Amino acid sequence: MENPIIFHIxxxxxxxxxxxxxxxxxxxxxxxxxxxxxxxxxxxxxAQRIVEMILDWLGDxxxxxxxxxxxxxxxxxxxxxxxxxxxxxxxLVSPLIxxxxxxxxxxxxxxxxxxxxFLAVPIYGVTMSGxxxxxxxxxxxxxxxxxxxxxxxxxxTLALAVRLFGxxxxxxILFMVVLSLIPYVLHxxxxxxxxxxxxxxxxxxxxLITGAIQAYIFxxxxxxxxxxxxxxxxxxxxxxAAQ
Amino acid sequence: MTIEMIAIIVAGVTIAIGxxxxxxxxxxxxxxxxxxxxxxxxxxxxxxxxxxxxxAMIESTAIYxxxxxxxxxxxxxxxxxxxVETAAP
Numbered sequence: 001m002e003n004p005i006i007f008h009i010x011x012x013x014x015x016x017x018x019x020x021x022x023x024x025x026x027x028x029x030x031x032x033x034x035x036x037x038x039x040x041x042x043x044x045x046x047a048q049r050i051v052e053m054i055l056d057w058l059g060d061x062x063x064x065x066x067x068x069x070x071x072x073x074x075x076x077x078x079x080x081x082x083x084x085x086x087x088x089x090x091x092l093v094s095p096l097i098x099x100x101x102x103x104x105x106x107x108x109x110x111x112x113x114x115x116x117x118f119l120a121v122p123i124y125g126v127t128m129s130g131x132x133x134x135x136x137x138x139x140x141x142x143x144x145x146x147x148x149x150x151x152x153x154x155x156x157t158l159a160l161a162v163r164l165f166g167x168x169x170x171x172x173i174l175f176m177v178v179l180s181l182i183p184y185v186l187h188x189x190x191x192x193x194x195x196x197x198x199x200x201x202x203x204x205x206x207x208l209i210t211g212a213i214q215a216y217i218f219x220x221x222x223x224x225x226x227x228x229x230x231x232x233x234x235x236x237x238x239x240x241a242a243q
Numbered sequence: 244m245t246i247e248m249i250a251i252i253v254a255g256v257t258i259a260i261g262x263x264x265x266x267x268x269x270x271x272x273x274x275x276x277x278x279x280x281x282x283x284x285x286x287x288x289x290x291x292x293x294x295x296x297x298x299a300m301i302e303s304t305a306i307y308x309x310x311x312x313x314x315x316x317x318x319x320x321x322x323x324x325x326x327v328e329t330a331a332p
Contacts, residue, residue: 064289159303166306169313217299224296 004099016099017106024087024103054078061220066227072128073226076120080113081219088168088211092204095175104214105168107161114161117222118153125229137229160221167214171207178203254312261308268301 005013035047044052058078062070084104091102103109125134138149181196276294280287 061292064292162310163299163303163306166309170309173313213295217295220292220296221299 015106015108016101017103017109020090020100020106021087021103021109024083024090028083028086054082058219062223062227065220065223066230068230073124073223076116076226077219077223080116080222081215084113084164084218085212085215088215089208091168091171091207091211094172095179101172102168104164105172107165110165111161113164113218114157117160117225118157120222121153121225121229124226128230134229156221156225160218164214164218167210168207171203171210174203175200175207250315254315257308257315258312261311262305265301265305269298272297272301 004016006016006019007014035051038045039048055074055078058081059070059074062073062077066073087102087104087109090100091105094100094102104113122134125137139146140149178196178200182193185192185196272294276290279290283290
């Protein structure tokens with residue numbers, strides 16, 4: 001709920017969510033480093049096969065959306081996907097570790113991730129279709145739409161942050177509400193404790209599905225936004241070539 | 244009736260009304276996507292991806308309502324906050 005401050009570095013307060021984000025980053029980085037050291041062309045291990053499968057699948061998805069080579073987009077989209085996926089799945093171990101909740105259940109972490117996408121859109125648009133062609137996407141179809149395009153740029157970033165946060169946070173809240181039922185049930189009959197525990201198992205299963213789908217949706221929406229900035233430039237080029 | 248009680252009641256009404264529209268909308272999207280996949284199984288990949296993106300778009304209205312009701316409860320409802328604090332370890 002509230003965001004307790006754990007310790008200070010200099011004058012910067014480090015909150016629980018920030019520390020959890022660092023822990024998740026460290027986990028992902030360590031896994032990546034181990035995989036990088038054991039990278040082999042012949043006879044790859046099971047871990048390498050899984051990662052290659054995920055990257056191939058994401059590459060195909062990106063290629064289907066932007067209609068061009070997925071290689072320039074893959075590093076950003078895949079790292080967003082992997083980080084959000086691992087963070088969402090950490091909600092399964094959060095009841096075991098006191099004071100820990102997944103980083104994506106805090107609005108600051110999801111807002112930072114959405115800001116990355118917000119900044120990536122003009123960067124990809126300018127580098128791939130040029131600054132003038134990118135800026136022209138804001139006055140499409142007519143210049144009257146300029147304020148609308150600017151507002152949609154901001155509102156979709158907000159929606160991206162709030163969507164991920166809301167989904168994961170509501171799962172946590174549901175978990176805590178069911179947890180708070182246990183003492184009441186315990187007063188009545190010990191056997192009835194099975195009911196909230198079973199329901200809790202169901203909620204954990206649900207949060208597993210929600211976490212995976214939300215990671216996928218975040219990655220796909222980031223691709224759609226970046227692809228929108230890149231694709232419009234490409235279409236312009238084709239139109240000019242036709243004329 | 245205190246302001247905390249009004250806040251909690253309004254929070255419940257907000258999420259109750261706010262979840263009806265997106266639920267109906269998502270059901271229509273899922274039904275249409277299934278019809279489309281049944282008609283053209285070759286396009287299942289594209290249809291599924293588009294379906295997920297539009298589901299996320301529709302869902303965001305429900306998430307906004309959830310956020311509003313959370314704000315009502317946690318900012319204006321110290322009663323609920325106290326209950327959660329005593330319940331959670």
